[in-house]
Amino acid sequence: MQRGVRFGKKVAEFLEIPQDIVLDLSRITLVGNIEVTLENHRGIIEYSSDRLRLALPQGELIISGEELILVSLAQEEIVIRGRIKSLELV
Amino acid sequence: MLLVKSWLWLQGQVLVRVEGEEAERLLNQCLARGIYLWDIRRHEGLLYFRLSSRAFFRLRPLVRNLKVKVRIVEKAGLPFFVRTFRRRRMLLVGGIIFLIALYTWSSCVWSVQVKGVTHAAERSELIQLLMSCGIRQGVLKKNIDLAAIEHDVLTQFPELAWARAYFTGTRFVLEVVPKLPPPDLAKPGHLVAKKNGLVLDVLVLAGKPLVEKGSSVQAGDVLVLGEQGRRPVPAKGQVLARVWHEIYKEGEPVERCWLRSGRTATARVLRLWNRELVLSGTREVPFPRFESDEESKNILPWRNSGGPVEVIDITYHELKEVKRLLPVEEYIKRLTDQALAELKQNLDEGSRITKTDKKVLSQPGDTLVRIWVRIEAVEDIAMPIPYYPQKNEGGPAVGGTRTNGEEDTSN
Numbered sequence: 363m364q365r366g367v368r369f370g371k372k373v374a375e376f377l378e379i380p381q382d383i384v385l386d387l388s389r390i391t392l393v394g395n396i397e398v399t400l401e402n403h404r405g406i407i408e409y410s411s412d413r414l415r416l417a418l419p420q421g422e423l424i425i426s427g428e429e430l431i432l433v434s435l436a437q438e439e440i441v442i443r444g445r446i447k448s449l450e451l452v
Numbered sequence: 453m454l455l456v457k458s459w460l461w462l463q464g465q466v467l468v469r470v471e472g473e474e475a476e477r478l479l480n481q482c483l484a485r486g487i488y489l490w491d492i493r494r495h496e497g498l499l500y501f502r503l504s505s506r507a508f509f510r511l512r513p514l515v516r517n518l519k520v521k522v523r524i525v526e527k528a529g530l531p532f533f534v535r536t537f538r539r540r541r542m543l544l545v546g547g548i549i550f551l552i553a554l555y556t557w558s559s560c561v562w563s564v565q566v567k568g569v570t571h572a573a574e575r576s577e578l579i580q581l582l583m584s585c586g587i588r589q590g591v592l593k594k595n596i597d598l599a600a601i602e603h604d605v606l607t608q609f610p611e612l613a614w615a616r617a618y619f620t621g622t623r624f625v626l627e628v629v630p631k632l633p634p635p636d637l638a639k640p641g642h643l644v645a646k647k648n649g650l651v652l653d654v655l656v657l658a659g660k661p662l663v664e665k666g667s668s669v670q671a672g673d674v675l676v677l678g679e680q681g682r683r684p685v686p687a688k689g690q691v692l693a694r695v696w697h698e699i700y701k702e703g704e705p706v707e708r709c710w711l712r713s714g715r716t717a718t719a720r721v722l723r724l725w726n727r728e729l730v731l732s733g734t735r736e737v738p739f740p741r742f743e744s745d746e747e748s749k750n751i752l753p754w755r756n757s758g759g760p761v762e763v764i765d766i767t768y769h770e771l772k773e774v775k776r777l778l779p780v781e782e783y784i785k786r787l788t789d790q791a792l793a794e795l796k797q798n799l800d801e802g803s804r805i806t807k808t809d810k811k812v813l814s815q816p817g818d819t820l821v822r823i824w825v826r827i828e829a830v831e832d833i834a835m836p837i838p839y840y841p842q843k844n845e846g847g848p849a850v851g852g853t854r855t856n857g858e859e860d861t862s863n
Binding site for chain 2: 405406407408409410411430431432433434435436437
């Protein structure tokens with residue numbers, strides 16, 4: 363881990379500030395297996411109805427499932443619906 | 453969300469089909485330029501999404517730089533709706549004509565109803581009056597003065613106590629209430645006996661007494677004649693008499709009660725206002741007779757129970773009939789109490805019970821218990837009955853019928 367990130371993490375823990383804000387991390391909200399909300403993303407890498415790869419500030423999120431739909435696509439958040447089978451952070 | 457959706461509909465939106473390898477890049481470029489996309493899906497290798505029709509024009513320069521083909525599949529929303537009407541003028545005209553027709557025809561009277569009248573003759577007279585007031589099919593509702601009609605009806609039909617005219621939709625309704633004829637106290641009448649009895653005391657305020665203390669009278673006998681000298685008067689007075697009432701009762705000295713048999717069934721029910729939806733468990737209660745316990749599970753724990761939405765666990769307990777033999781003494785007492793209560797119902801207010809007799813008719817070993825109860829009471833048995841004296845004969849006729857109307861010759 364980089365030095366800046368480590369320092370930021372310490373500060374965030376000390377001040378009890380949500381780490382996603384301080385460290386520029388994504389916030390992933392999963393509603394059962396039917397909906398994923400992703401805040402703070404860097405765009406779509408690949409999209410098909412059973413596999414969705416999304417770019418994160420650090421790394422990549424791969425969502426596998428069936429009948430995946432992007433309900434809403436905006437700069438600040440993406441809402442994905444479908445039968446979600448797995449989330450993978452790469 | 454609904455607000456956002458309806459705003460997008462007002463703006464006009466298009467469903468777009470994208471063909472080509474670089475469809476994802478198109479999505480990313482839209483993201484970068486702040487073009488809002490929704491309902492993005494893959495279908496048979498093609499990418500479909502929706503965007504506002506204004507944003508679609510910002511999409512075009514992006515498409516030129518990428519190896520994709522973009523096609524509009526569907527247009528929806530207010531601007532396209534308006535365009536349809538602009539192209540099909542007559543459709544709009546038809547719609548407007550329809551609305552105008554609906555409005556004008558619903559502001560007319562299409563049917564007339566009279567409520568509260570039983571006689572067909574009176575009904576047709578009322579309808580004729582309404583016709584003369586201008587109420588018929590096709591007349592405009594706003595030209596009808598409801599208060600004036602109510603007034604006319606009441607003045608032309610003095611036998612009506614109350615009238616109200618109103619509209620329900622396109623129906624004109626006239627509701628009337630007829631007057632009840634007042635009891636005519638000034639008419640001549642006798643006092644006759646209501647019940648059989650032995651006269652104890654006669655107090656006459658008006659009329660000529662025909663009975664005295666100690667007379668035995670039958671129901672219907674004239675007690676006080678409605679006559680003063682030879683002039684017919686309404687007889688008034690009080691005739692106290694000793695009256696006997698008796699009753700016979702029988703019954704089986706058995707008490708039936710319903711007890712829980714131990715068999716139960718459960719159901720979980722979602723209650724929305726008054727509707728119930730069975731979530732799990734038995735839909736139909738499998739017992740012919742049952743009691744149920746309800747336990748409410750609050751979905752909204754911060755609310756008090758009794759809200760419009762509840763989940764309830766219901767337990768049904770089967771009930772079986774159980775017979776229990778009662779002690780005969782106790783049963784006799786119960787029957788007697790019932791008999792006395794029934795007898796007392798026949799007594800008028802102000803009557804006084806002076807004696808109670810009770811006899812048990814059944815033998816101690818019988819299956820049925822039979823009793824006989826008699827009470828003796830002192831009651832006012834005088835009852836006024838009007839009569840119509842005949843002018844040519846002097847004597848008042850006994851037992852005239854009570855009528856109101858034209859054949860009254862008493863004045």
